[in-house]
Amino acid sequence: MFHRLLLAAGLAVALASPARAASPDEIAALRAEFESKFQSLQADYEARLKALESRVQTAEIKADNAQQDAAANAGPPPVSSSAFNPDISLILQGAYIDRAGGERPISGFLPADEHAHGERGFTLDHTEVVISANVDPYSRALVNLALADDEVEVEEAWFQTLRLGHGLTVKGGRFRSGIGYQNERHPHAWDFADNSLMYSALFGEALKQDGLQLRWLAPTELFLELGAEVAKGQFFPGSDGGADKNGAGAWAAFAHVGGDVGVAHSWRAGLSYLRASPREREGFLDDINDFEALTAFSGRSSAWLADFVWKWAPDGNPRQRNFIFAAEYFDRDEDGDLLCRDDSAAGGACLGLTDRYASAQSGGYAQAIYQFMPRWRTGLRYDRLDGGSVDFGTNGAFFEAVDFDPSRWSLMTDYSPSEFSRFRLQFARDKSFEGDPDNQVILQYILSIGAHGAHKF
Amino acid sequence: MKSLFVFVLTAFFLAAPAANAALNVLTCEPEWAALTQELAGDLAQVSSATTALQDPHRIQARPSLLAKARRADLLICTGAELEMGWLPLLQREAGNARIQPGQPGYFEAARFARIIERPTALDRAQGDVHASGNPHLHLDPRNIARVADGLTKRLADLDPVNGARYAQRNTDFQSRWTAAMARWEQQGARLRGAPVVVHHRNLSYLADWLGLQVIGELEPRPGMEPTAGHLAELLETLKATPARMVLRTAYESPKASEWLASRATIPALELPYTVGGSPGAKDLFGLFDDTLSRLQQSAP
Ligand SMILES: [Zn+2]
Numbered sequence: 050m051f052h053r054l055l056l057a058a059g060l061a062v063a064l065a066s067p068a069r070a071a072s073p074d075e076i077a078a079l080r081a082e083f084e085s086k087f088q089s090l091q092a093d094y095e096a097r098l099k100a101l102e103s104r105v106q107t108a109e110i111k112a113d114n115a116q117q118d119a120a121a122n123a124g125p126p127p128v129s130s131s132a133f134n135p136d137i138s139l140i141l142q143g144a145y146i147d148r149a150g151g152e153r154p155i156s157g158f159l160p161a162d163e164h165a166h167g168e169r170g171f172t173l174d175h176t177e178v179v180i181s182a183n184v185d186p187y188s189r190a191l192v193n194l195a196l197a198d199d200e201v202e203v204e205e206a207w208f209q210t211l212r213l214g215h216g217l218t219v220k221g222g223r224f225r226s227g228i229g230y231q232n233e234r235h236p237h238a239w240d241f242a243d244n245s246l247m248y249s250a251l252f253g254e255a256l257k258q259d260g261l262q263l264r265w266l267a268p269t270e271l272f273l274e275l276g277a278e279v280a281k282g283q284f285f286p287g288s289d290g291g292a293d294k295n296g297a298g299a300w301a302a303f304a305h306v307g308g309d310v311g312v313a314h315s316w317r318a319g320l321s322y323l324r325a326s327p328r329e330r331e332g333f334l335d336d337i338n339d340f341e342a343l344t345a346f347s348g349r350s351s352a353w354l355a356d357f358v359w360k361w362a363p364d365g366n367p368r369q370r371n372f373i374f375a376a377e378y379f380d381r382d383e384d385g386d387l388l389c390r391d392d393s394a395a396g397g398a399c400l401g402l403t404d405r406y407a408s409a410q411s412g413g414y415a416q417a418i419y420q421f422m423p424r425w426r427t428g429l430r431y432d433r434l435d436g437g438s439v440d441f442g443t444n445g446a447f448f449e450a451v452d453f454d455p456s457r458w459s460l461m462t463d464y465s466p467s468e469f470s471r472f473r474l475q476f477a478r479d480k481s482f483e484g485d486p487d488n489q490v491i492l493q494y495i496l497s498i499g500a501h502g503a504h505k506f
Numbered sequence: 507m508k509s510l511f512v513f514v515l516t517a518f519f520l521a522a523p524a525a526n527a528a529l530n531v532l533t534c535e536p537e538w539a540a541l542t543q544e545l546a547g548d549l550a551q552v553s554s555a556t557t558a559l560q561d562p563h564r565i566q567a568r569p570s571l572l573a574k575a576r577r578a579d580l581l582i583c584t585g586a587e588l589e590m591g592w593l594p595l596l597q598r599e600a601g602n603a604r605i606q607p608g609q610p611g612y613f614e615a616a617r618f619a620r621i622i623e624r625p626t627a628l629d630r631a632q633g634d635v636h637a638s639g640n641p642h643l644h645l646d647p648r649n650i651a652r653v654a655d656g657l658t659k660r661l662a663d664l665d666p667v668n669g670a671r672y673a674q675r676n677t678d679f680q681s682r683w684t685a686a687m688a689r690w691e692q693q694g695a696r697l698r699g700a701p702v703v704v705h706h707r708n709l710s711y712l713a714d715w716l717g718l719q720v721i722g723e724l725e726p727r728p729g730m731e732p733t734a735g736h737l738a739e740l741l742e743t744l745k746a747t748p749a750r751m752v753l754r755t756a757y758e759s760p761k762a763s764e765w766l767a768s769r770a771t772i773p774a775l776e777l778p779y780t781v782g783g784s785p786g787a788k789d790l791f792g793l794f795d796d797t798l799s800r801l802q803q804s805a806p
Contacts, residue, residue: 186608189598214603216576266576266601272569307569312557315568360568364559367566369759423731423759467730468591469630498630503595504566 135182136500140237142175148479148489152341155246156483157436157451158410159332159346159383161253161285167243173197174493175236177204179500187212193235204235204257216266226256227264227276228303228321230356230377234505240373241461242475242491245414246432247379251352256323257284260297272307272317282325286350286383290328299325307506312365317506321354329388336389336447340397346406348385354378358506371420378413389444397447404442411435412455424465432457434481455481471495528665532574532605534583534593535562537644538615538653540781540790542582544679545658549668550580555596558783561757562588563729567595575600578611580664582657585614586621588641610663616641618656619649623710633727644780646711647687647794654679686791691716693798700805701747703740705732705754705763708779712797721749724762732762744770750805755779773804 146169153167154160168174181191193205207222225233231248232255244254260280267273282298283289292298301324307317329345336342355378362371384407391401412434420426434455441448457480463473477489529550533539539554546552555571556562562584565571575581575596583589597606604611621639628637643649658676662669698717704710705724713720722743726736744766752763752774760776767774777797778787786796 186606209598211598211606212603213601216601218599218601264601266572266599268577269573272573274572305569308573309568309570312559315570317569360566364757365557366560366757368561368564368757467630467633501590504564504591505595506566506568 135180138179138497138499138502140175140177140179140235141496141498142177142237142494143171143173144242144491144493145171146489146491148491149485149487153482153485153487154333154335155250155434155455155481156453157439157455158250158434159334159344159408161250177235177237179502181500183211184208216268218264218266220262220264221260223257223259224262226258226278226280226301226323227262228256228301228323229354229379230317230319230358230375232256237495237497238505240375240416240418240428241430241459242473242493243459243477245377245416245430246434246455246457246481247377247412247414250410250412250434251286251354251379251381253285256301258299258301259283260299270308272305274305276303276305277301282327285330286323286327286352286381287325288327288330288346290330290347291326293328299323313363314359314361315365315506316357316359318358319354319356321356323350323352323354325350327385334389334448336398337449338396338398340392340395342392342397342399342447343390345388345390346383346385347388348383348406350381350383352379352381360506367420369420369423373418374416376413376415378411380411381409383408387441387444389447399444399447402444404444406439406441406444408437408439410437410439425462426465427462428460430457430459430461432459432481451483453483455483457481468501469497528668529579529661530577531580531582532578533581534589535644536781537650537790537793538582538584538657540793541650541654541657542661544790545654545672545675546661547675549665549671550661558756558778558780558787563591565589565592567592567599571596572600575605576602578602578605580611580613580660581605582613582615584616584641584643586616586638586641586643587636588616610660613657613660615649615653615656616643618653619643620646620652622714623707633725633729636728640707640710642708643711645709645797646715647683647690648715649711650790651680651683651687654683682791686794690794690798693802697801697805700751701749703744703749703752703763703766705752705758708755709753709777712777716801721747724752724754724766737762737766741766741769744772748772751775753777756783775800775804777801 146167148167148169150169176196178194178196179191181189183189188208188210190208191205192203195202195204203223205224207220207224210219213219227233231239231245248255258278258280260278262276262278264274264276278301279297280299281292283292287299301322303319303321305317305319307315309315326349328347330347332344332346333341334344356376358373358375360371360373363369386403387406388403389399389401392399414430414432416428416430418426418428436451436453439451457477459475459477461473461475463471465471471494473493475491475493479487479489529546531542531550531552533542533552533554535556536554536558539552542550542552553574555574556565581597583593597612603609606612616638621643623640625637654676658672661672694716699719701719701721702713703722703724704713704720707723707728710720712718722740724732724737724740726733749770749772751772752767754760754763754774754776756776756779760774763774777800778784778793781787781789781793783793784796787793
């Protein structure tokens with residue numbers, strides 16, 4: 050086609066050339082030349098087209114021939130998540146929340162978050178971008194960014210090995226720790242609109258680690274997985290001060306076992322241990338003057354977590370109906386020194402003393418989720434924490450002794466028009482803040498666009 | 507801590523591999539387990555991650571599957587995004603280098619099959635469409651034959667000592683399969699052009715092979731549960747263009763198809779879909795024998 054155009058254009062230029070008037074003979078000769086060239090070109094193209102057609106035909110015959118290896122001819126293009134473009138997904142999670150305002154820390158527990166007051170009214174809550182792809186045949190990388198006004202928080206940014214074999218997988222970077230059951234699940238995968246009290250008290254949202262994780266899956270019939278993590282330890286229950294050193298500021302270990310019972314039931318149980326060494330970890334505590342006193346804890350923090358999950362679906366097909374039961378329990382000991390900053394000038398009780406601080410606290414939650422028909426699920430969760438024993442040493446003079454076990458009941462129903470969207474209504478009777486129980490209502494949406502997420506157990 | 511140590515030790519002892527089977531094979535779906543059995547016999551120890559009563563789109567990488575994937579020499583799946591919600595997780599978390607994409611220990615049936623219904627546009631508004639075409643490819647027996655050839659080569663690659671035996675078993679399988687296909691096609695000849703309604707597009711290959719004419723789907727969009735509104739619309743359509751029957755598979759709820767069938771006064775028919783989906787579908791031959799006989803009985 051292009052050749053023909055060029056030829057025609059050339060001819061037109063030649064014919065129209067004003068510089069030299071062409072004789073009719075010359076024009077006729079040129080025309081003849083053009084015709085012959087054009088015809089030979091046409092013949093050439095026809096021959097090539099025929100050749101191409103016959104090649105396509107043989108290819109088709111080959112593809113249809115069952116004796117042939119169909120891979121090259123008939124198979125679909127190799128599509129997988131390791132394609133050149135990374136998988137990108139975006140999660141929108143917003144809510145309308147009706148609850149008591151103001152600071153409402155979990156009574157009797159050192160706060161894991163600076164701000165203990167939850168948002169109310171309409172809120173964007175959580176917007177997340179997840180980008181992942183294989184780096185090369187040997188590893189995969191993932192970045193999870195939480196977007197909020199004026200800030201982007203790196204929730205996760207890690208690589209994971211793919212080909213170590215022998216059941217070994219190494220993860221490095223910032224990742225959600227493998228301890229417990231809920232810890233690795235991002236908020237959009239939670240079965241309730243808010244965090245369990247256990248995880249709020251233990252980690253704020255979830256334990257993130259900047260470091261390395263090694264997992265080993267045993268070559269056994271029974272699922273048995275062991276894991277160990279060494280990390281910087283700057284996140285609660287660690288602190289920036291404790292992380293400012295060579296070596297690891299925190300380490301964790303976990304073991305999971307699991308399997309099936311018949312075709313309809315499957316389960317997993319786990320035991321985890323976490324050790325952190327916070328230095329001057331800051332936290333606000335209400336003192337006897339009802340003043341928010343700034344405290345700084347230095348010492349060691351260790352926690353045991355036990356988790357159990359059991360899932361049921363008729364014939365193992367969760368599409369119509371399914372049931373999930375999950376429960377976790379923790380036991381945390383902290384031992385060290387607590388400084389209660391001198392704030393008497395501002396009205397606080399503290400006199401700037403540093404003295405021994407020791408606490409032994411525990412708690413947990415149990416929840417059940419039932420999908421009673423396609424698209425519809427309902428769930429009930431019970432949270433309970435045990436304030437246990439807290440010894441402030443001489444600083445005890447500035448704090449009222451708390452003898453209180455925070456608890457909460459939550460009831461939710463959610464509706465999922467598709468795998469990519471979910472709408473949830475949740476009621477909770479919250480008794481985690483001493484002396485002021487609260488009734489809470491949350492209407493939530495969770496939408497995901499982009500790559501298809503994987504269904505973690 | 508001590509009990510944990512004892513536990514780990516016990517785990518090591520339990521880990522002794524099955525000595526007599528050459529290859530440990532895990533398949534994503536029962537049809538590939540059945541095919542591997544045809545081709546490998548007792549040269550392989552085969553198990554399937556799913557049963558015929560489970561929806562292969564919606565499975566979780568549960569602990570027992572991870573434990574199986576950990577020990578597999580060969581993982582056989584349909585591919586074409588059928589298992590995209592759980593297979594990548596299974597491959598990544600099993601700590602098994604052999605079954606990673608691109609390795610000989612991972613076999614994707616879709617690469618050897620003829621794929622139909624490739625979407626021209628990709629938009630989630632169209633439901634959960636599969637970008638690389640319809641993945642329910644095993645219900646066209648010609649695809650089974652193609653995949654069998656590919657799988658035979660792969661088995662021989664992984665276990666060259668027994669290469670000749672795989673090839674010989676495949677030759678035997680192919681000749682029995684060709685004969686059976688001729689029989690099925692003859693049985694199905696009367697169904698050619700029969701208008702049918704299907705639950706999901708998982709019967710497209712069967713329809714394509716037998717020449718059934720799919721005039722409606724119970725799912726408003728692929729992968730989405732049937733809605734009352736959509737079923738009512740479908741019923742209206744059937745008044746103008748009647749269908750011979752409503753087809754569903756063993757893993758789909760009978761509610762929607764029975765609702766529609768009773769109002770349209772046509773039979774609602776459950777097909778085994780894959781091996782294990784009915785008492786008759788004991789192997790691949792039984793799967794098609796039973797499917798054809800059910801279709802014949804319902805459309806006299
Ligand atoms: Zn499908």
